Amino acid sequence: MKYYSLNNKEHYSNFENAVIRGLAPDKGLYFPERIPKLSTGFISNLGKLHPTEIGMQVISEFVDDEIPATELQKTVEETLSFEFPVKKIEDRVSVLELFHGPTLAFKDVGARFMAGSLGYFIKKGNLGKVTVLVATSGDTGGAVANGFLAVEGIDVVILYPKGKVSEIQEKQLTTLGENIQAIEVDGTFDDCQGMVKKAFLDPEITDHRQLTSANSINLARWLPQMFYYFLAYRQLETSSKLAFSVPSGNFGNICAGLMAKKMGLPIHNFIAANNANDTVTRFMQSQEYQAKQSVQTISNAMDVGDPSNFVRILELFGHHFQDLKKHLLAMSYTDAQTNTAIKTVFDNCNYLMDPHGAVGYLGLKDFLEINPDYRGVFLETAHPVKFLDTVEKASGAKVDIPPSIASIMDKKKKSFQLRTYAELKEFLLEVD
Ligand SMILES: *Cc1c(COP(=O)(O)O)cnc(C)c1O
Numbered sequence: 001m002k003y004y005s006l007n008n009k010e011h012y013s014n015f016e017n018a019v020i021r022g023l024a025p026d027k028g029l030y031f032p033e034r035i036p037k038l039s040t041g042f043i044s045n046l047g048k049l050h051p052t053e054i055g056m057q058v059i060s061e062f063v064d065d066e067i068p069a070t071e072l073q074k075t076v077e078e079t080l081s082f083e084f085p086v087k088k089i090e091d092r093v094s095v096l097e098l099f100h101g102p103t104l105a106f107k108d109v110g111a112r113f114m115a116g117s118l119g120y121f122i123k124k125g126n127l128g129k130v131t132v133l134v135a136t137s138g139d140t141g142g143a144v145a146n147g148f149l150a151v152e153g154i155d156v157v158i159l160y161p162k163g164k165v166s167e168i169q170e171k172q173l174t175t176l177g178e179n180i181q182a183i184e185v186d187g188t189f190d191d192c193q194g195m196v197k198k199a200f201l202d203p204e205i206t207d208h209r210q211l212t213s214a215n216s217i218n219l220a221r222w223l224p225q226m227f228y229y230f231l232a233y234r235q236l237e238t239s240s241k242l243a244f245s246v247p248s249g250n251f252g253n254i255c256a257g258l259m260a261k262k263m264g265l266p267i268h269n270f271i272a273a274n275n276a277n278d279t280v281t282r283f284m285q286s287q288e289y290q291a292k293q294s295v296q297t298i299s300n301a302m303d304v305g306d307p308s309n310f311v312r313i314l315e316l317f318g319h320h321f322q323d324l325k326k327h328l329l330a331m332s333y334t335d336a337q338t339n340t341a342i343k344t345v346f347d348n349c350n351y352l353m354d355p356h357g358a359v360g361y362l363g364l365k366d367f368l369e370i371n372p373d374y375r376g377v378f379l380e381t382a383h384p385v386k387f388l389d390t391v392e393k394a395s396g397a398k399v400d401i402p403p404s405i406a407s408i409m410d411k412k413k414k415s416f417q418l419r420t421y422a423e424l425k426e427f428l429l430e431v432d
Pocket of ligand 1: 105106107139140216247248249250251252253254301302356382
């Protein structure tokens with residue numbers, strides 16, 4: 001499979017280079033030159049297949065022979081080594097739980113697949129040691145750290161803003177050790193992001209270490225997110241039409257769902273559920289794309305004012321707005337609505353949602369009200385324990401701490417503290 005840059009369709013790359021680079025040299029996102037069709041036999045047989053077989057069928061054509069089948073299979077197995085249960089909570093409403101991975105968020109799927117693919121390419125290419133440098137506002141850092149833990153040839157350096165991630169998130173970043181180094185920056189997430197960008201452009205650093213990023217636009221993080229739409233579909237009775245509601249921030253997850261649909265998975269409609277960061281909701285009404293500064297909400301992993309992956313969705317629909325509108329509804333909700341949804345669903349269904357899942361639930365309910373012949377699934381993208389204070393306050397419930405979290409809460413935090421870019425530079429030049 002070849003991938004072109006969305007900024008220049010003449011620029012092509014194979015899978016390997018696209019994964020190593022992340023972005024095309026012209027800063028465009030990579031997009032597959034064609035979208036493979038899966039057979040109807042495969043779709044109707046999903047219930048009988050092992051998750052690894054499903055993952056392999058879905059991803060194989062995208063990777064071709066650039067990763068040998070045995071290696072790819074190992075990576076797919078590790079990516080899908082936890083449960084993806086679908087639970088019915090109301091008539092016509094089910095939830096797909098994506099939080100059973102090691103860091104309790106769906107980003108584990110993309111991060112683990114990327115660690116496997118990049119790890120393979122580095123080993124094969126004798127690239128020497130590579131440093132994955134990332135800034136995180138919460139979930140990405142933990143998933144990347146965990147995915148890359150003990151992967152040979154890769155060091156991971158994660159910058160996070162001091163005092164601005166939750167206690168659980170901080171423990172997930174700072175207690176792993178081995179090849180994972182957490183850096184606590186006295187500043188904001190934007191400061192962390194700014195330092196990372198500067199380091200990538202600093203030849204003194206890049207002459208000394210090979211840097212790469214692991215952010216969500218990388219093909220190896222985006223494409224494997226298709227897997228769980230297939231794993232969800234096979235758990236559903238399929239007599240009515242189906243809608244999936246996806247809590248969206250950077251729009252990678254929902255874009256993977258739309259890809260799965262294009263490959264032949266019979267999901268009829270998607271709902272992009274947003275918080276107050278409503279750039280796409282406004283676009284779907286006005287056909288005018290106007291990015292705006294992000295605003296802070298209780299579903300903070302979706303506080304994105306200019307979602308990077310949305311251009312991939314436009315490309316998937318050939319930039320035909322009316323066609324896109326037939327398949328995608330975008331809705332935005334306030335924090336007050338989100339809190340009320342958490343409480344109502346807890347009281348009525350005895351099910352505890354995190355704030356992101358709650359936004360997804362709201363989107364699905366509005367869709368189902370105007371489409372009585374459908375049933376739907378909303379994605380629960382993180383475990384409620386990751387947003388403990390918000391969830392306990394909204395629901396009045398006590399959240400049970402899962403054993404995996406309880407055990408890291410006792411571990412000692414190890415981090416390197418710094419304030420300025422000069423200090424980061426010194427750190428990257430000294431340690432190896
Ligand atoms: C990252 C994240 C999202 C947003 O996913 P996108 O693929 O960026 O749209 C939603 N919920 C949670 C919990 C997340 O961590």
